[in-house]
Amino acid sequence: MSQAETLPTPAPRPGVLWQLGLFRSEFITVMRRWRTLALLAVLTGVPVLIGIAVKIDTNGGGGRAGGGGSGGDGGGPAFIAQITNNGLFLVFTGLAATLPFFLPMAIGVIAGDSIAGEANSGTLRYLLVAPAGRTRLLLAKYASVLAFCVVATLVVAASGLIVGAILFPLGDVTLLSGTTISFTEGLWRALLIAATVALSLTGIAALGLFISTLTNSGIAAMATTVGLLITVQIVDQIPQLHAIQPYLFPHYWLSFADLLRDPVYWDELRRNFGLQGLYVAVFGSAAWARFTTRDITA
Amino acid sequence: MEELPAVISTHGLTKRYRGGQLAVDGLDLTVPRGSVFGFLGPNGSGKTTTIRMLMGLIEPTSGTARVLGEPMPRAVRTVLPRVGALIEGPALYGFLSGRDNLLRYDSADPTADPRTRRDRVGEALDRVGLAAAASKKARAYSLGMKQRLGLAAALLRPRDLLVLDEPTNGLDPQGMREIRSLVRSLAADGTTVFLSSHLLDEIEQVCTHAAVMTRGRLITQGPVDALAARSRLAVTTPDTADTVRVLKELGVTDLETTADGKVTGDLPPDPVPDLADLNAALVAAGVRVRGFGLERASLEDAFLALTGEGFDVAG
CATH class of the missing domain: 3.30.70.100 (Alpha-Beta Plaits)
Structure with a gap:
């Protein structure tokens, strides 16, 4: 047979492009799913609901803000009272309201589905014989889950900012420590907070990815991840279990409020970042160890 | 053809699943370069497990497998860009169009040039006769169209080896004929085609070589003429x-x-x-x-003589 037809193997181009092509395809694929759009729609809706609830409540003449958002299960900061004075606080309230469940649940769904969903539909085997490379595919998957963390957080923040600007006055921001800063600086702090919230989600993203490598059922992986989140959040509320609570990934989540102090109180923020880093390292390695040695039978 | 190195060669390739089930048992398979190689066996005989081991999806329990001269699964990254595969039917993203499915699979290949991606996808769609339905969501495809799209994914680049697992599954007679002529034209271009099937006449019509498997073991392999030569x-x-x-x-x-x-x-x-x-x-x-x-005795007669059992029996 003619050897002229057989092309010489092109050497795989290393470097950034090697990673980026698959990551882009991965992220676009995730964002084109209806499920993803539905999750983002729910996340958009939370600040809208809180804003409207607060607006109605103030128009009704005082009383407690009910229903809309309890600012993070009682343990959270008291942003909600500030919303009527400054719409920017709807961003903080929105993030505080979604961080305990809505945001991590969305991340859990996306991360849990990432490998298991592809295995379920059989597309995983075709990606691997393409050949995507197992480590490369896992990295692309995790990167796209992280990108979704950023997108989801920004969606909540943007929705909060827009609704806040429409329903309430904007202006100088009075911090939790009593200092007043300009609105522009307030916006910077909001961006910093959004970044912190997105970083807070990296732990559960790694956990979800690991769970996703364990099974061939996307639904099972999503349910397990979200179930674990709920369990951990409950354990984090039981006083008798305080000994293990500092090791639970959501334990320092609401520390982002410390960014609204002057000077910023870094202690818990640092602990939060350290904890997330630990979860990423542990579950990231576990996911890698599992995925690179596993038989792909689906 | 005899002197050329084998495109696929395995030695004592064995897979025992965790449950203890022996799916593939000491397989010694040699696929000559330039052949259209029929891989025959009833459902459950270990064909797909073998193909998955050849493609680096499953780690063998023991034995070795070489594809295009390189050891698998170690050389997956250098070998698989030269291999197009259709394994156990097509798998598609239902919410993406046919074209976007191929774009996604192509971008998974780190050695595929992104600049020529759209053109290559278009050519592959043309080749399997899907150009008209390229913008339709894959969810709306019929089984035959899905099968064609799976084939198109295997044809995104010029390949040295095509591994096609039951390629005519779900196709009507016209579609089967088209796939057969596609296989023949690819083979004429010098591509080695490894074709698994449980349809004997399909193998007989297109293959130059064949191997027969039952219950995880290889019973025979060689040129089709020799296998069915009991005239x-x-x-x-x-x-x-x-x-x-x-x-x-x-x-x-x-x-x-x-x-x-x-x-x-x-x-x-x-x-x-x-x-x-x-x-x-x-x-x-x-x-x-x-x-x-x-x-000429048919391959089916040869198969019956070899296995002493009907072809529909699952191993």
């Missing part, structure tokens, strides 16, 4: 009794007479008599001959 002499005549007598005198063995007036038998191996002489002898003895010739 028998067949004479159609109203005078069956005379025919049997004359042929027996001439050394033909294992003579059988069928109800519709046909006598078949094995030719003496050494020396093989000239068929014209046999015919002349029959006519000289007053036998009225309606039909005369060699009847």
Whole structure:
């Protein structure tokens, strides 16, 4: 047979492009799913609901803000009272309201589905014989889950900012420590907070990815991840279990409020970042160890 | 063709699943370069497990596998860009169009040039006759269209080896014919095609070589002609009794007479008599001959002789 037809193997181009092509395809694929759009729609809706609830409540003449958002299960900061004075606080309230469940649940769904969903539909085997490379595919998957963390957080923040600007006055921001800063600086702090919230989600993203490598059922992986989140959040509320609570990934989540102090109180923020880093390292390695040695039978 | 290195070669390839089930047992498979290689066996005989091991999806329990001269699964990254594969039916993203499905698979290949991606995807769609349905969501595709799209994914780049697992599954007769002619044209371009099937006539029609597997073991492999070579002499005549007598005198063995007036038998191996002489002898003895010739045993007969069981039996 003619050897002229057989092309010489092109050497795989290393470097950034090697990673980026698959990551882009991965992220676009995730964002084109209806499920993803539905999750983002729910996340958009939370600040809208809180804003409207607060607006109605103030128009009704005082009383407690009910229903809309309890600012993070009682343990959270008291942003909600500030919303009527400054719409920017709807961003903080929105993030505080979604961080305990809505945001991590969305991340859990996306991360849990990432490998298991592809295995379920059989597309995983075709990606691997393409050949995507197992480590490369896992990295692309995790990167796209992280990108979704950023997108989801920004969606909540943007929705909060827009609704806040429409329903309430904007202006100088009075911090939790009593200092007043300009609105522009307030916006910077909001961006910093959004970044912190997105970083807070990296732990559960790694956990979800690991769970996703364990099974061939996307639904099972999503349910397990979200179930674990709920369990951990409950354990984090039981006083008798305080000994293990500092090791639970959501334990320092609401520390982002410390960014609204002057000077910023870094202690818990640092602990939060350290904890997330630990979860990423542990579950990231576990996911890698599992995925690179596993038989792909689906 | 004999002297060229094998495209696929395995030695003692074995896979035992965690449950203890032995799916593939000591497989020694050799696929010559440039062949259209039929990989035959009933459902559950270990074909797909073998293919998954060759593609680096499953780690063998023991034994070795080389694809395009490189060890698998270690050389996955250098070998698989030169291999197109359709494994256990197509798998698609239902919410993406046919074209976007191919774009996604192509971007998973780190050695595929992103600049030529759109063109190559278009060509692959053309080649399998899906160009008109390229923008349709894959969810809305029929089984046959999905199968074609899976094939298109295997054809995104020029390949040295195509591994096609049951490629005509779900296709209508017209579609089957198209796939067969596609396989032939690819083979004519120098691509080695490794084709698994449980349809014997499909293998017989397109393959130059074949291997037969049952219950995880390889029973035989070689050129299709050699596998099905047990040709028998067949004479159609109203005078069956005379025919049997004359042929027996001439050394033909294992003579059988069928109800519709046909006598078949094995030719003496050494020396093989000239068929014209046999015919002349029959006519000289007053036998009225309606039909005369060699009847090639089908691969199915060969398979039955090898396994002693029907083809639909799951191993």
